[in-house]
Amino acid sequence: MLPLPDLMAAKKTLTQKAPPKKAPVRKNLAKAAKVVHAKPQREYAPLIDLDQFSEVQLAELMAAAGDAPGRKTYFDFKEERPYVRDGQRVHLEVGRDSTMFDYRDELGTRIERTMVTVPPKLREQIQDVSGEEQPIVTTAIIALASWACHELKKSKRRLVVTTATDHLDPLRKQVRKALVGRARKTR
DSSP: OOOOOOTTTSOOOOOOOOOOOOOOOOOOOHHHHHHHHSOOOOOOOOOOOGGGSOHHHHHHHTSOGGGSTTOSOSSEEEEEOOEEETTEEEOEEEOTTOOOOOOBOTTSOBOSOSSSOOOHHHHHHHHHHHTOSSOOHHHHHHHHHHHHHHHHHHHTOEEEEEOOOOTTHHHHHHHHHHHHHHHHHHO
């Protein structure tokens, strides 16, 4: 057996005192509360400068491509043979991208609106066909639609409707956004 060292006789060495443990700091949640309860700030893409367009150019951009001078109809049409879908003969095909234009004036207010948007070009066509200055547009549309459905079935044709091709569509969208944005600022 080996003798145990004398612990009491050992020299005490100087040790540095350990830094005292800090109590956890309470965090101020005021900044977090401001962020959590703040209303979201929207950032909008910069709007196009409307002053860069002349009045004629702006008027052209505020109308749909289907209303361009020289066009005969608002939509593009082509006739094809009907086909069968789910046991039904399809005589009219309106494409998903065939949408109506959102007509607005310089103040961003919607114009050319009724329960159904009737584009100016269609209004002109109905005036031309009816021979009247102020025809009853809604009745004329319903009558023409009813007649067209009958004719499509009778002639065994299918009408494919697509939106008028428009190379200015991105610019038209920017102009409409700018008009609405400017109108909101003035309110």
